Amino acid sequence: MKIAIIGQGYVGLTISIFAGEYFEVVGFDNNQGIVDQLNSGISHIEGVDSSVLQKWVKGGRYKATTSGSDISDADVVIIAVPTPLTKDRLPDLTFIDDACRTIGENVKKPLLVINESTSFPGTLRNYIKPTIEKYSVPLIEHLYAISPERVDPGRRDYNQKNTPRLYAGLNSEASEKTRDFYSKFCNELVEVSSPEVAEAAKLFENTFRQVNIALVNEFAQITNALGISVYETLNAANTKPYGIMKFTPGAGVGGHCIPVDPTYLAAVAEENGAPATFIRRANDVNLEMSKFVVDRVQADNGASLQGKNVLVVGVAYKPNVADVRETAAELVIEHLRNRGAVVSWHDDVVGSWHGESSAPLSGADIAIVVTKHDSVDEKAIVASAPYVFDATGKIMGVKGL
Numbered sequence: 174m175k176i177a178i179i180g181q182g183y184v185g186l187t188i189s190i191f192a193g194e195y196f197e198v199v200g201f202d203n204n205q206g207i208v209d210q211l212n213s214g215i216s217h218i219e220g221v222d223s224s225v226l227q228k229w230v231k232g233g234r235y236k237a238t239t240s241g242s243d244i245s246d247a248d249v250v251i252i253a254v255p256t257p258l259t260k261d262r263l264p265d266l267t268f269i270d271d272a273c274r275t276i277g278e279n280v281k282k283p284l285l286v287i288n289e290s291t292s293f294p295g296t297l298r299n300y301i302k303p304t305i306e307k308y309s310v311p312l313i314e315h316l317y318a319i320s321p322e323r324v325d326p327g328r329r330d331y332n333q334k335n336t337p338r339l340y341a342g343l344n345s346e347a348s349e350k351t352r353d354f355y356s357k358f359c360n361e362l363v364e365v366s367s368p369e370v371a372e373a374a375k376l377f378e379n380t381f382r383q384v385n386i387a388l389v390n391e392f393a394q395i396t397n398a399l400g401i402s403v404y405e406t407l408n409a410a411n412t413k414p415y416g417i418m419k420f421t422p423g424a425g426v427g428g429h430c431i432p433v434d435p436t437y438l439a440a441v442a443e444e445n446g447a448p449a450t451f452i453r454r455a456n457d458v459n460l461e462m463s464k465f466v467v468d469r470v471q472a473d474n475g476a477s478l479q480g481k482n483v484l485v486v487g488v489a490y491k492p493n494v495a496d497v498r499e500t501a502a503e504l505v506i507e508h509l510r511n512r513g514a515v516v517s518w519h520d521d522v523v524g525s526w527h528g529e530s531s532a533p534l535s536g537a538d539i540a541i542v543v544t545k546h547d548s549v550d551e552k553a554i555v556a557s558a559p560y561v562f563d564a565t566g567k568i569m570g571v572k573g574l
């Protein structure tokens with residue numbers, strides 16, 4: 174069997190590597206730079222091992238391409254392209270549209286189309302299928318299924334093999350073939366009754382995290398007002414063996430999932446006349462955390478940040494990855510600059526960002542830790558400035574949430 178995977182980012186490349194063990198894989202991406210890099214056996218994704226990629230490339234099991242004709246004889250095509258928000262913070266399906274066009278215009282025989290991109294319920298049935306059909310001349314009747322991706326980049330304990338996978342086809346044949354495909358490299362497959370259930374479940378998973386993170390973020394503001402430690406209080410609450418789950422506060426939420434996916438759910442809820450008040454409020458609380466952090470730092474530093482050299486430590490959205498999408502560091506830096514601070518940032522995992530490079534971890538008036546990578550020495554952070562504010566709860570003996 175030949176598998177074509179549209180989009181070779183965090184999701185698409187990860188799947189390519191697991192599928193490569195059992196199938197011939199074509200990784201289609203419209204970024205020529207990424208395609209060239211992958212064909213030379215270099216992975217651009219944390220957690221995707223270049224040595225395995227090299228093995229698949231050398232053995233002819235994997236090829237990256239920008240050419241639509243390379244997917245024309247595939248048996249299964251997987252969509253793994255971004256699903257961001259528009260400027261007005263509404264679901265943006267333009268990448269899905271492009272992927273559907275690639276499939277419609279190039280695939281000349283019936284195959285199984287599986288969507289792994291995150292989107293609102295109804296996307297497979299009401300958007301992907303009709304869009305592929307629109308571009309497919311003459312019309313070819315494909316099978317359609319959804320299997321939302323749950324990969325957590327940088328995580329070692331859960332991977333494609335041991336993370337249960339949801340799936341549903343538009344008909345029973347699509348469901349069956351989807352099961353056959355994933356069962357090669359996934360231990361537990363969970364079929365649900367419709368694609369809409371799978372799509373909504375994926376959005377709920379990330380909304381669950383978003384709302385609970387917002388709750389501990391708000392709680393950090395409450396404990397600060399009460400003059401008690403948020404971490405000690407949460408640790409105390411977490412000793413209850415049931416009915417509670419650990420979440421930790423921070424300067425905000427980042428990445429492609431938590432700040433974005435709940436808005437897909439809110440948009441579809443409101444379109445259908447249902448309230449999404451929790452989701453909207455959680456989003457606001459998480460976005461406001463950056464201001465709370467900067468307010469705290471300003472209050473501790475003579476009520477003014479004008480002209481102060483402030484070093485933001487860690488600009489990736491989470492530890493040990495180079496991903497800066499929707500990072501809370503962006504808003505922290507914006508608030509600092511609006512208040513006249515001279516801001517630089519240190520993050521050697523990210524390296525360069527917005528045309529700026531990672532600055533040395535030293536010599537600042539103020540350091541604010543937004544993300545703590547394992548590779549960054551705690552003592553060096555403490556020594557980097559006379560005043561250090563830690564928004565991660567990982568640095569001992571300094572100010573923090």
Ligand SMILES: NC(=O)c1ccc[n+]([C@@H]2O[C@H](COP(=O)([O-])OP(=O)(O)OC[C@H]3O[C@@H](n4cnc5c(N)ncnc54)[C@H](O)[C@@H]3O)[C@@H](O)[C@H]2O)c1
Binds near residue numbers: 179202430
């Ligand atoms: N990153 C995660 O942790 C994660 C986890 C679960 C689900 N998801 C979802 O998976 C989807 C993909 O996310 P990602 O993190 O892999 O994105 P990504 O930005 O890492 O990768 C997307 C890739 O698709 C390519 N691309 C864009 N449009 C294309 C097109 N029309 N044709 C071919 N290639 C195209 C880009 O060049 C890029 O390499 C999104 O819907 C996301 O919400 C992501």
